[in-house]
Amino acid sequence: MEYSNPELPEGINTSKEHPLKEFFLLTVGLLTVVFIVISILILIVDNFADKIPFEMEKELPISSFIDNLEKEKLPPYLDKVTQKVLNTFELPEDMKITFHYVNDDTVNAFATLGGHIVLYRGLIEKLKYEDELAMVIAHEIAHVKYRHPILSTSHGIVVGIVLSALSGSSGNTGINDLMGSTGMASLMRFSRDFEYQADEDAINSLIKLYGHAEGALGLFAVFNSISGSMPSFEFLATHPLTSNRISQTTKMITKSTPSNKNTKTPYPSEFNIWLESKKQKKVK
Amino acid sequence: MYDLIVLLVLLALGYGFGRYAESKHYKSIIKREKVLNAIPAVASKVIVPPRNELNSQLVTGSVVISIDYFKRFIAGLRNIFGGRVTSYESLLDRARREAILRMKEEAKKLNAELVFNIKLETSSIHKGRGNSIGSVEVLAYGTALYPH
Amino acid sequence: MIVSNLEVVPGKRTVKHYGLVQGSSVRAKHVGRDIMAGLKNVFGGELKGYTELLQESREEAYNRMLEQAKATGANAVLNVRFSTSSIAAGAAELFAYGTAVTLE
Numbered sequence: 001m002e003y004s005n006p007e008l009p010e011g012i013n014t015s016k017e018h019p020l021k022e023f024f025l026l027t028v029g030l031l032t033v034v035f036i037v038i039s040i041l042i043l044i045v046d047n048f049a050d051k052i053p054f055e056m057e058k059e060l061p062i063s064s065f066i067d068n069l070e071k072e073k074l075p076p077y078l079d080k081v082t083q084k085v086l087n088t089f090e091l092p093e094d095m096k097i098t099f100h101y102v103n104d105d106t107v108n109a110f111a112t113l114g115g116h117i118v119l120y121r122g123l124i125e126k127l128k129y130e131d132e133l134a135m136v137i138a139h140e141i142a143h144v145k146y147r148h149p150i151l152s153t154s155h156g157i158v159v160g161i162v163l164s165a166l167s168g169s170s171g172n173t174g175i176n177d178l179m180g181s182t183g184m185a186s187l188m189r190f191s192r193d194f195e196y197q198a199d200e201d202a203i204n205s206l207i208k209l210y211g212h213a214e215g216a217l218g219l220f221a222v223f224n225s226i227s228g229s230m231p232s233f234e235f236l237a238t239h240p241l242t243s244n245r246i247s248q249t250t251k252m253i254t255k256s257t258p259s260n261k262n263t264k265t266p267y268p269s270e271f272n273i274w275l276e277s278k279k280q281k282k283v284k
Numbered sequence: 285m286y287d288l289i290v291l292l293v294l295l296a297l298g299y300g301f302g303r304y305a306e307s308k309h310y311k312s313i314i315k316r317e318k319v320l321n322a323i324p325a326v327a328s329k330v331i332v333p334p335r336n337e338l339n340s341q342l343v344t345g346s347v348v349i350s351i352d353y354f355k356r357f358i359a360g361l362r363n364i365f366g367g368r369v370t371s372y373e374s375l376l377d378r379a380r381r382e383a384i385l386r387m388k389e390e391a392k393k394l395n396a397e398l399v400f401n402i403k404l405e406t407s408s409i410h411k412g413r414g415n416s417i418g419s420v421e422v423l424a425y426g427t428a429l430y431p432h
Numbered sequence: 433m434i435v436s437n438l439e440v441v442p443g444k445r446t447v448k449h450y451g452l453v454q455g456s457s458v459r460a461k462h463v464g465r466d467i468m469a470g471l472k473n474v475f476g477g478e479l480k481g482y483t484e485l486l487q488e489s490r491e492e493a494y495n496r497m498l499e500q501a502k503a504t505g506a507n508a509v510l511n512v513r514f515s516t517s518s519i520a521a522g523a524a525e526l527f528a529y530g531t532a533v534t535l536e
Contacts, residue, residue: 001332003398005321005451006504010314012496013377013456015370019358020299022370026361168470169463171521172360174291174353181288324451327511327531330439332446351520359460363522366462366485368492372519373458376527380454402452406517406525418520 030175031182034166038186041158049154050147054094057150058114066116071100077271078119081130085137088205091145099137103278107226111140113149125275126222129264131215135202142201148194155190159183191238199245203252213253214264220246298353306374313381320388325399325426338429341394345386345425348409349379351418375420380404383424396428433498434508434535441508441535450504450532455496459489460523489526490514497528506532 074082082099091097100118107122117140127133143149163183167176199216206213223242239245267275351359355371362369383404391399405423434441461469465481472479493514501509512530519525 001446001449003324003326003449003451005324007318007321008453008500009503012499012503013454014374015368017370019303019354019371023295023299023354023358023361026358026365030361030364165467166364166463169461169466169522170360170363172357172363174294174357175360175364177287177291321451324449326449326451327513327529328439328449329511332440356520359520359523362460362462363466364463366460366465369458369460369523372523372525373456376456376458376519376525380456384452402529403513404454404515404527404529406515406519406527408517408519410520420519 027178031178034162034179034182035186038159038162038183039189041162042155042186042190045154045158046151049151052150054092054115054147060113060153062113062116066100066112066114066118069100069102069118070104071118072103074099074101075271075274077268077274078124081133082137084209085134085205086141088138088208089141089145089201091141095144097141097144109136109140111143111149113153115144117141117144121275121278125279126226127219127267129215129218129266131206131210131264132219132222133215133267134209135206135213135215135219138202138205139198142198142205143194145201146194146197148198152191152194155187159187188238192240195239195245196248199248200252203249210265213249216249216253217246218264220249294353295357298355298357302352302354306378309378309382313378313385316385316389317381320385320392323388323391323396323399325384325388325402327402329401331400331429335397335429338397338431340400340427340429341396343387343390343394343396343399343426343428344423345383345388345390346421346423347379347382347386348419348421349375349382351375351420356418376406376422379420379422380406380424383422387424387426391426391428391430394428394430396430398429399426400429402426433501433506435498435512435530436508436510437512437530439511441510444508444535446510446533447536448506448534450501450506450534452529453497453500453504453506453509453532454527454529455493455498455500456525456527457489457492457496458519458523458525459485459492461485466522486516486524486526489524490516490528493526493528497530501530501532504532506534508533508535 078099078101086097095115097115097117100116101121102118103121105122106120107126109117109119109123111117117137119136123136124133127136163179166179170176203213203216206215220242227242351372355375358371359369384402387402388399403425407421408418409421410418440446461482465485468481469479497509497512509530509532512528515527517525517527
């Protein structure tokens with residue numbers, strides 16, 4: 001009986017494929033698939049999400065969030081401007097907009113579910129002209145008009161479901177993070193499209209009110225001066241780069257308005273005094 | 285942004301050191317196999333012809349090899365797409381051959397002629413899902429026949 | 433090639449032993465099978481997807497073992513054993529090994 005252990009050839013139980021090639025193929029393939037699937041799902045969801053009646057938006061938990069903000073009664077000037085801007089829009093019957101003022105340093109303004117628009121003192125006092133304020137208000141009203149809040153919420157839900165199914169399967173945190181970032185990139189593309197859409201409507205509103213859209217350019221100039229270190233790449237940002245918004249605006253303006261000397265309407269002095277007093281009160 | 289950089293660094297480290305360790309290990313395995321193939325190891329139990337003049341002794345060899353970050357990343361991708369996890373195949377091949385070699389080395393110390401009834405056990409040692417430290421243990425054991 | 437998990441094949445004589453031949457295959461499930469398995473965890477029943485997966489994997493391991501046996505010049509593999517182990521979350525190794533021999 002002969003017993004032997006002959007030399008066996010390599011490569012039967014292993015693969016000769018280069019691991020880096022497999023790595024690139026799989027990773028690029030996965031991120032492409034995730035991006036495309038999420039984008040397609042978002043487009044599908046958009047068809048259904050705006051069929052949700054506007055009234056139902058108020059039922060969503062947003063109302064408790066709004067109630068918990070430290071809101072104050074709108075000063076008369078702010079009330080006047082918001083009504084002025086609102087009148088330039090043709091909103092459906094059931095779409096009621098509620099404006100809220102918060103006496104806080106936060107430089108922000110936002111529109112959310114249920115037609116609530118919140119304006120912070122921080123942003124208002126950074127601007128000096130009624131045109132610029134009107135631009136902010138018109139932009140937020142446009143978001144509500146196009147149902148952007150409910151669309152964004154639905155997008156978030158879709159992305160969440162897809163990512164959790166895939167992440168549960170992979171079990172590797174590195175991959176989950178990568179997929180998360182890709183999902184965000186897809187989501188943010190839609191968010192930026194919404195911003196451009198809102199900008200467009202807001203500019204039309206300004207032109208109706210003042211005959212020109214210098215307020216828009218003024219507002220973006222203020223944004224530029226505020227943010228020192230903005231990210232230079234867009235793809236994970238909710239808002240387009242201010243420079244891009246400026247160029248979009250300029251394109252729109254040169255098409256529609258005459259190029260006479262355009263002057264903006266400044267805040268009335270009483271309002272400036274009132275803003276100062278609110279700032280002092282907060283500091284105390 | 286920083287998460288991405290950390291991920292890339294870990295992948296590069298895993299790939300670089302992993303590949304280096306693997307190729308070094310394979311060279312060592314092939315070298316030792318050439319020598320230890322002189323002690324045949326078989327899975328059979330029945331010794332034909334019966335070598336009653338030889339003594340028998342259980343010999344074992346085991347090894348635990350860890351999975352590097354790069355291999356684990358590829359396995360995670362495969363978990364989504366399915367298919368052969370080639371990164372683990374080479375790991376297990378190395379571990380098995382190393383375990384058998386260690387078993388034969390133990391047999392060689394006894395001056396054994398043959399090793400019969402080889403059995404292999406593979407188990408994974410990991411803390412759980414997610415950031416588990418994955419490693420694989422392979423145990424090879426058999427009966428060595430050696431002269432007095 | 434004769435493949436058996438017996439020690440000896442009835443009616444034939446073992447002439448030469450070539451030692452251990454092994455075949456292994458590591459496969460991962462994919463996200464579709466995973467989701468089905470998740471549902472089955474609620475409703476119960478056979479995980480057909482996983483069964484298929486492991487069957488394919490076992491076949492591949494088996495074929496690799498035969499490939500190694502052919503490389504030695506053997507014409508049979510005896511004392512074949514199978515083993516399944518879970519290597520990491522979602523990946524299982526299917527392993528087949530036996531002794532390659534020449535029968536007469």
